[in-house]
Amino acid sequence: MISVGIIGGTGYTGKYLLEFIKQHEMIAGYTIYANKSAGSKLLDVFPELLGVIEDKTIQSVNNLSYTHDLYFVSLPHGESLKYIPTLLDKGIKVIDLGGDFRLDTKELYNEWYGFEHTSEKLLSEKVYGLVDIKNNKIENSNFISNPGCYPTSIQLALIPIIKKYSDNIISISSVSYSGASGAGKSAKTELLLAELDGNVKAYNINKHRHQPEIEQELTKVGMNSPFAFTTHLLPIARGIYSTSTIHLNSVIHEDEIKEFYLKEYANSKFVRIRNIPPELKWVVNTNFCDINISAKNKTVVITSTIDNLIKGASGQAIQNMNKMFGWDETLGIIK
Amino acid sequence: MISVGIIGGTGYTGKYLLEFIKQHEMIAGYTIYANKSAGSKLLDVFPELLGVIEDKTIQSVNNLSYTHDLYFVSLPHGESLKYIPTLLDKGIKVIDLGGDFRLDTKELYNEWYGFEHTSEKLLSEKVYGLVDIKNNKIENSNFISNPGCYPTSIQLALIPIIKKYSDNIISISSVSYSGASGAGKSAKTELLLAELDGNVKAYNINKHRHQPEIEQELTKVGMNSPFAFTTHLLPIARGIYSTSTIHLNSVIHEDEIKEFYLKEYANSKFVRIRNIPPELKWVVNTNFCDINISAKNKTVVITSTIDNLIKGASGQAIQNMNKMFGWDETLGIIK
Amino acid sequence: MISVGIIGGTGYTGKYLLEFIKQHEMIAGYTIYANKSAGSKLLDVFPELLGVIEDKTIQSVNNLSYTHDLYFVSLPHGESLKYIPTLLDKGIKVIDLGGDFRLDTKELYNEWYGFEHTSEKLLSEKVYGLVDIKNNKIENSNFISNPGCYPTSIQLALIPIIKKYSDNIISISSVSYSGASGAGKSAKTELLLAELDGNVKAYNINKHRHQPEIEQELTKVGMNSPFAFTTHLLPIARGIYSTSTIHLNSVIHEDEIKEFYLKEYANSKFVRIRNIPPELKWVVNTNFCDINISAKNKTVVITSTIDNLIKGASGQAIQNMNKMFGWDETLGIIK
């Protein structure tokens, strides 16, 4: 049994971390730390949890105790950096759900995030926790950088085809649509229901911070073709739908590709290969990633879906924790 | 031909005023005044109007010109009060779309709005512009107080039955549901799509400012029974659905009530008496109010629907303007 | 450990029964029976359950095995009646989620459902399973009639105030809004998303079949005032929001009423008394009923919320099962 801290635990991600932790048989206790809502009661922040969890006071991030075995860090860009080095120095395990350590170099942070990264050493020491892709480093790591939501949906869809067929690929174009919870819980006019109801919009075209993350990781498995990535906002709360179009030099039969995906994910309890294009609601409120492969002539279209708050954040983090501690990876996630 | 000013013209109400004015054959020109967005271009505030209206610069409310024949005032509570007395003193016509003059007494403003009203004289001089109820004062008025959105939907539903059957009524209970645009365009976490999607909530129970407005007006037509009014937020952008339950001392036949409504609204081009409960979408983006009367034994249920931004605000204001100037009341509204 | 049958298990209600049963530690096995989808695989009907439950073939209702300890019956009106008498004759326990046994007399079925009820004896033998109201009969019953969704939300909101204050009540008016899943899964043009998106409508005014059910039960606890009930369709999938307005002869202080509710529901793990009007999403996907009481002068407004498919159907049915078998009532419901 362990105890955990959640730093920045009062946003959308924090809520689901809490729900998983509450039902996790290996977690004995937890503390919630936050900035603005420090001092508030947990049930005032999450009134829906009345009767589900015990109430407790939210602690200030400024008074971190360093008494827990593991800390989940879920803070805005540039904030994780302030706390994680100290935690790691004290020998405490950390899973960072923010973007501060996902990229591998200072240069990428300068270019895409616009800040000077101060922990270059940790950038190379961290393990990128795309947990459904086999990676022995996770088990032995003290520090996991949890992947971004879009990157999770796109990498799980593309890694097998790139691994096996990269030289046949002319170009890859990924288009993702996300529910509005992906933009977080802070009040912005453009995120009001009265603005978004019945509405859709592309945003951050050619400049979304998840693009270098995806390119960095796909390049590691062999991608050598042009890649593009465009994000959109859906008028619903949750879920990501990603559609990746791959143009090939020569025909590959759909069954052949699908068979390879089935093999690659044979031991992955949270990746489901589908015979028809997935519906988003099949994965909402779950830790699953659904993937469908459709090929015709020299075109392959791969659709993939996740819940942005679960598989794209808290669910994947819990799964990473389970691996770090050597537990069954479904613990606390599937009942 | 006249020209008009819109004070506070960059909110949701302002947009529809603009659309009506733009297509109104008796309006030659207009100026938009605002606070925060003064200096901005109109098409930056309303990009959807590109190709529909000419762009122009939004003027500051602090630099009112007093050169227009009529001003529509659409400002937050307590703000209209600053400008309207001066406009009226200069002999300019005013239609106020806010709540600063709807109630008849200073005492009610103290109790329900929590401020000291400084224009008691105007409270009694204003004409309450519930325009679909015959009222000769509108034609001769320089100053119309445009009714609230909920009060419009409920008064149009209840005035006939109260006028004719008040002594038979035991109690009236009105329940209204409104789209989120009714809460305005300012950024609040509780109005985010990620919070409201798939959600519903009652709010301001027993303390909504539209309650004294409704009671004041229904009492004038004879209401002498207990009345209650409860408001809710819908997870959609537009429209109000009001359901009023009336318990009677003795049975009245549904056909008799319905016939009276048809007679009362025989000359009202924007009130439609329906044989079945109305669907909200029938009135969204229109200036109509749909009403259905269902009676069984000693229970009468009256459902009524409006678009909160049109019949509940800008459409009714345009209709009031048409009456003030002696024009056909549908001018600029129905093509 | 027991095994259960689900008759009519492929609708919306069936899905949640399945999810509860799957995670219920006292249920060893189950069979799904259906009409149209007999012969299909369970995972073709519920593809979202891939990786969550084992696939199995759906059996025909015509081939009931009578081998289970308990049957949940979830069939259209008039259909349950065909199977339940035989099941009970064989000494098998039954929980009926349909409307065939909720009313107490043949006459009410003639009037409201339009059919001749053929099991008058069972109408009086069944136990009406409004499980959050203390009722020792449930523990000893073989046959529970599970309450309707609207009646659950309204009775839990009104029973305490009627029990204690019935003589002070002038009238009660309940208005309910339900998500579209309440209308079931059969294809009707009026239920298309393209029709309902952004739409709201009242329906079955003064003739909804849940009205006599509510009146029958509220009368048993002392209601002697006029009561009305109006239902509406929301443009969302799930949840019921009920608002009940009560006019009183004399003032009762809000705190006094609230205190009585807290006492009445002190042992109810699934009823939560709220200090503010509940948000619908707090209960969606849970077995909770949230209730708020707001009183001012002689008006009391009680808002109550449930998930129509869980507390209003499958969740309440599981809770009834838990009581029938003497288990903790939260088993399989709260993790």
Added chain:
Amino acid sequence: MISVGIIGGTGYTGKYLLEFIKQHEMIAGYTIYANKSAGSKLLDVFPELLGVIEDKTIQSVNNLSYTHDLYFVSLPHGESLKYIPTLLDKGIKVIDLGGDFRLDTKELYNEWYGFEHTSEKLLSEKVYGLVDIKNNKIENSNFISNPGCYPTSIQLALIPIIKKYSDNIISISSVSYSGASGAGKSAKTELLLAELDGNVKAYNINKHRHQPEIEQELTKVGMNSPFAFTTHLLPIARGIYSTSTIHLNSVIHEDEIKEFYLKEYANSKFVRIRNIPPELKWVVNTNFCDINISAKNKTVVITSTIDNLIKGASGQAIQNMNKMFGWDETLGIIK
């Protein structure tokens, strides 16, 4: 002044044709023909039009009168074919809003629509009415085939870049999302709000009938690169959002491309080139197509939006009619 017939006028497309016709100053009268709803009153099919249009009886398609100057035909695949040759033989003008004449060859109909086309001659005589692309044939034509909704959004986005830069293009991948009204008004379980609320799904991957239509037309303007097209369903009623990703051999500056688009559409009153990615709601309920071009390195992303029922169907049809008769193309569309 002319009079028109609408064949198949009771679906979603029919409604907007009706609204445009009603406010069109050059149309003196009209008749609605339909199959299933023949004999019904127009206001029973479209109750929202009460007070807006005069009621009339819907005529049977079997009793076509041939007395109108122009017929709009809006029928399911394979149905238009039955009526259009006769209308044209009688010298009557026709605008077909269905898919029966959009493709140029019998072979394509065999392959993609699965039927034997019986009017090969008309396939080559029809004019494909993508009206915002300059085409003198429209003015002189008696028979317009109105483009599909997706093809309208994608062709307007891609034609300029293909015309000017086709040899620089490596691949094009278009991804479109459509509101559910695009699937029509017939009752299907998968289109229920209870199924689609909060849901998204890709469909007809690599086999949508609009794909050969787009490829046929883009090839005519010079496309010589691989092209793919994937369609998705949005949980909203209206609008299409198309995102086209183009990989280039060599960099082209965004400003250069944008300038060319502005020039190409300089005289198009319904195409708006945007500096930021368009929001879908800007075009819903309008005849506009909004287009944004974003280029970085060798990637160009073009987003384009339309209202599927207006610019993608009835609005474009009215615009085609205006051109056929030599009227201002905005007549009846922009007030």
